[in-house]
Amino acid sequence: MNIWSMTLKEILVTIRNKRAFIFMLAFPIILILILGTALSNNFENTSSIGKIHILYYEEQANSYTKPFHDFMAAVKKSDLSFEKTTKDAGKQAIAKAKADGYIELSNKGIDLYVNNTSGISASVIQGLLKGFSDQYNLISEVIKVNPQQAKQLMASSSPTQHIKYITLNPGKKPNSMDYYAVVISTMITLFGALSTVALVHGENIQRTADRLLLAPIHRYEIFIGKMLGSLFVNGICVLLLVGFSKYVLHTNWGNHLWIVILILLSSVLLATSLGLMLSYILQNSASARTIIMIFANTSALLGGSWFAIPTPGWINFLSPLTWENEAVLKVIYANDFTATIPTFTYNLGFSVLCLLIAIFSLRRREGL
Amino acid sequence: MNILELTKLTKKFGDFIAVDQLTLSIAEGEIFGLLGANGAGKSTTINMVSGLIRATSGEIQLMGKSITNNRHFAKMNIGVVPQDIAIYEDLTAYENVKFFAGLYGLRGTKLDEQVKKALEFVGLSDRHKSFPKNFSGGMKRRLNIACAIAHQPKLIIMDEPTVGIDPQSRNYILNSVRKLNEMGCTIIYTSHYMEEVEEVCSQIAIVDHGKVIAEGTKEQLKSIITDTKDVWVEVKNIDGLKLEPIQTINGVLGVEVSDNQIKINSDMGVNNLNAIIQHFITNQIEIHSIQEKEPNLESVFLTLTGRSLRD
Numbered sequence: 001m002n003i004w005s006m007t008l009k010e011i012l013v014t015i016r017n018k019r020a021f022i023f024m025l026a027f028p029i030i031l032i033l034i035l036g037t038a039l040s041n042n043f044e045n046t047s048s049i050g051k052i053h054i055l056y057y058e059e060q061a062n063s064y065t066k067p068f069h070d071f072m073a074a075v076k077k078s079d080l081s082f083e084k085t086t087k088d089a090g091k092q093a094i095a096k097a098k099a100d101g102y103i104e105l106s107n108k109g110i111d112l113y114v115n116n117t118s119g120i121s122a123s124v125i126q127g128l129l130k131g132f133s134d135q136y137n138l139i140s141e142v143i144k145v146n147p148q149q150a151k152q153l154m155a156s157s158s159p160t161q162h163i164k165y166i167t168l169n170p171g172k173k174p175n176s177m178d179y180y181a182v183v184i185s186t187m188i189t190l191f192g193a194l195s196t197v198a199l200v201h202g203e204n205i206q207r208t209a210d211r212l213l214l215a216p217i218h219r220y221e222i223f224i225g226k227m228l229g230s231l232f233v234n235g236i237c238v239l240l241l242v243g244f245s246k247y248v249l250h251t252n253w254g255n256h257l258w259i260v261i262l263i264l265l266s267s268v269l270l271a272t273s274l275g276l277m278l279s280y281i282l283q284n285s286a287s288a289r290t291i292i293m294i295f296a297n298t299s300a301l302l303g304g305s306w307f308a309i310p311t312p313g314w315i316n317f318l319s320p321l322t323w324e325n326e327a328v329l330k331v332i333y334a335n336d337f338t339a340t341i342p343t344f345t346y347n348l349g350f351s352v353l354c355l356l357i358a359i360f361s362l363r364r365r366e367g368l
Numbered sequence: 369m370n371i372l373e374l375t376k377l378t379k380k381f382g383d384f385i386a387v388d389q390l391t392l393s394i395a396e397g398e399i400f401g402l403l404g405a406n407g408a409g410k411s412t413t414i415n416m417v418s419g420l421i422r423a424t425s426g427e428i429q430l431m432g433k434s435i436t437n438n439r440h441f442a443k444m445n446i447g448v449v450p451q452d453i454a455i456y457e458d459l460t461a462y463e464n465v466k467f468f469a470g471l472y473g474l475r476g477t478k479l480d481e482q483v484k485k486a487l488e489f490v491g492l493s494d495r496h497k498s499f500p501k502n503f504s505g506g507m508k509r510r511l512n513i514a515c516a517i518a519h520q521p522k523l524i525i526m527d528e529p530t531v532g533i534d535p536q537s538r539n540y541i542l543n544s545v546r547k548l549n550e551m552g553c554t555i556i557y558t559s560h561y562m563e564e565v566e567e568v569c570s571q572i573a574i575v576d577h578g579k580v581i582a583e584g585t586k587e588q589l590k591s592i593i594t595d596t597k598d599v600w601v602e603v604k605n606i607d608g609l610k611l612e613p614i615q616t617i618n619g620v621l622g623v624e625v626s627d628n629q630i631k632i633n634s635d636m637g638v639n640n641l642n643a644i645i646q647h648f649i650t651n652q653i654e655i656h657s658i659q660e661k662e663p664n665l666e667s668v669f670l671t672l673t674g675r676s677l678r679d
C-alpha cells in the first residue's frame with residue numbers, strides 16, 4: 001500500500017513537471033519531423049509500390065512447373081502481373097528496366113533477375129519468391145543485372161557467372177520518417193533516466209527525504225515505489241510518442257506492434273534502472289545527469305539514432321540502441337523476430353545489474 | 369507520566385561530540401522548550417528521538433518503551449516539524465498532507481477527514497488546492513506543520529517552526545501549538561526566539577554544548593540567576609564610549625549596546641551603580657536615563673552560557 005502511495009506520488013510529481021514532459025514528448029516529435037524531412041534523401045522514397053510486372057521463362061516442363069503455376073495463381077493480384085517470355089527477351093527487358101523481374105525456371109532451380117536488388121519492387125518479388133521456394137524447398141538465386149553489364153550478360157550462357165544474391169532479402173524498406181520514428185523513440189527512452197534521477201534527488205533537494213525516513217515506510221518500499229512511478233511515466237511517454245507517430249505522422253510500425261512496444265518498454269526499464277543506480281551511488285545529481293547525457297548521446301550516435309549505420313560493428317553493439325533498432329526494424333520490415341530475444345536479454349541483463357548495484361549501495365547507507 | 373525519557377544520550381560525529389550525555393524527562397501534556405544557541409545540539413537530539421540518526425550511546429524511551437526496539441511504535445506516535453521546510457513543490461497543499469498521512473496507514477474517508485482537519489488547523493483550508501511554490505514563507509511553514517500532525521501523533525516535535533516568517537504567521541503557529549497542547553499532545557519546541565519560548569512553553573531546558581545546563585519553568589530558571597540584575601543606561605550620544613572599562617567594573621558580568629542604550633548585566637550582590645555612573649561622567653557622555661530591570665530568559669541564558677542566544 002505504501003508502495004502504491006509512493007508510485008502515485010511520483011507519477012503526479014513527474015507529470016506536473018512540464019519541462020521534463022516537453023523534453024520527453026515534444027522534443028522527439030520535432031526530431032522525427034526534422035530528421036525525417038531533412039535526411040529523406042538517404043532513404044528509399046517510395047513507400048507505395050506500383051504495379052509489378054514479372055516476366056518468366058520455363059525450360060520445357062520441369063519439376064517446378066506445377067508448383068510455380070499454382071504460386072502464380074495464388075499471388076496474382078491486381079498489382080502483380082506475370083508474362084511468359086523467351087530467355088533472351090527476358091534478360092534484355094531487365095537490362096533495359098522494362099520489367100521489374102524476370103524468373104527463369106529450369107531443372108537446376110529458379111533464377112531471379114532484377115535490375116536493382118534493393119528496389120522496392122525487387123524486394124517484393126524476392127520476398128514472394130522466397131516464400132515460394134521455402135514452401136517447395138527450392139534453390140533460388142537472384143541475379144542483379146546492371147544496364148552497363150547487359151552486353152556481357154547477353155553473351156554469357158550461364159547466369160551463375162554474374163553477380164548472385166543467394167540470400168533473399170524480402171521486405172519493404174523504411175522511408176526516412178519511418179526510420180526516425182523508430183530510432184528517436186528508442187533513443188528517447190534512455191533520456192528517461194534523467195527523470196528517475198530527479199525523483200530520487202528531488203527528495204534530498206526538497207528535504208522530504210527526512211520526512212520519508214520519519215514515516216513508517218521501508219526504504220525498499222520507497223525504492224520500489226520510485227521505480228514503478230518512473231517506469232510508468234517513462235513508459236507512457238514512449239507509448240504516446242509511438243501513438244503520435246503512428247496515427248498523426250502515419251509512420252510504419254509494422255504488424256506486430258506489441259512486440260515493438262515490449263522492446264521499447266525493456267529499454268524504459270534499462271533507463272530507469274540506470275537512473276536509480278546512478279542516483280543511489282552518486283549523491284550529486286549534476287554528475288548523475290552528466291553521466292546519463294554522455295551515455296544516452298553516445299548510445300544514440302553508435303546506435304544509428306542520428307545517421308543510419310549500414311553495417312554495425314562490435315562497437316555499435318555496445319549501445320543498447322543498436323540492438324533495439326535492429327530488433328524493431330526487423331520486426332516491422334521483415335516480420336523477423338531473431339533479434340528480439342537477444343535485445344531483451346541485453347536490456348534485462350543491463351537492468352538487473354544496475355538494480356543490484358543500486359540495492360547494494362542502498363543497503364550501505366543510512367539515508368534514503 | 370513521562371512521555372519521553374532521555375538517558376545519557378550521546379552523539380558523536382567523528383571526534384566531535386554534538387550531544388553529550390544528555391539526560392532529560394518530558395512529562396505528558398507539557399509544551400517543552402529546548403533553548404540553545406546555534407550548534408548547541410538541539411536538532412541532533414531531536415533527530416535521535418525521531419529515529420533519523422542513531423545515538424552513539426544512551427537510551428531513549430517513549431511512553432516507557434525503548435525506541436530502538438519499537439521503531440514502528442515510535443514512528444506512529446511522533447510527529448516532527450523539521451527545521452528545514454520539507455514539502456513537495458509539485459503537490460498541492462492537500463496532496464502533500466495526504467501523501468505523508470497516508471504513509472501512517474490512514475485510508476479512505478478517515479484519511480481525507482484528518483488531512484482536512486490538519487489543513488484547517490494551520491489555516492490553509494482555503495488554499496488546499498494551491499501549490500506551495502505560490503505560498504509565502506509563513507504559509508509553507510504552516511503546511512510543514514500540517515504534514516507532521518495529520519496522523520495525530522502523541523508527541524509533536526517542532527524544530528524552530530517560526531524561522532523567517534511574518535508576525536501574523538508566527539502568531540498563528542504559536543496559537544496552534546497551544547491548541548494542539550489543549551487537545552492532548554505533548555510538544556517539544558525548539559527556538560532561538562526567547563520571547564516565543566517564554567510565551568508558550570510550560571517547561572524549558574537550556575542546552576549548551578550538547579548538555580542540559582538548566583531546566584525548569586521560566587520562573588524557576590529566572591530564580592537561578594536572581595543574583596544578577598540588568599542596568600539600562602540611555603545616553604544622548606554613544607560616540608566615544610569604551611565598553612571594555614565598563615566590563616572591568618567590579619560585579620559587571622556583561623555589556624550590550626543597542627542604539628543609544630547600554631545594558632549592563634551585573635552581580636546583584638555588588639553595589640556598583642555609582643562606579644557605572646562615574647564611568648559615563650568621566651567619559652563626558654550625557655546620561656538620559658538609568659533603569660534597573662528584572663532578569664528575563666535572555667539574561668538567564670547569557671549568564672549560564674556566557675554567550676548570547678542569537679549570533
Ligand SMILES: Nc1ncnc2c1ncn2[C@@H]1O[C@H](COP(=O)(O)OP(=O)(O)OP(=O)(O)O)[C@@H](O)[C@H]1O
Nearest residue numbers: 381384386404405406407408409410411412413451
Ligand atoms: N552530520 C553531522 N556531521 C558532523 N557534524 C554535525 C552533523 N550534524 C550536526 N553536526 C554538528 O553538531 C553540532 C550540533 O548541531 P545541531 O544541528 O544539533 O545544532 P542546533 O542546536 O540544532 O543548532 P541550530 O540552532 O543552528 O539549528 C553542530 O556543531 C553541528 O555542526
Ligand SMILES: [Mg+2]
Nearest residue numbers: 410411451527
Ligand atoms: Mg537545529
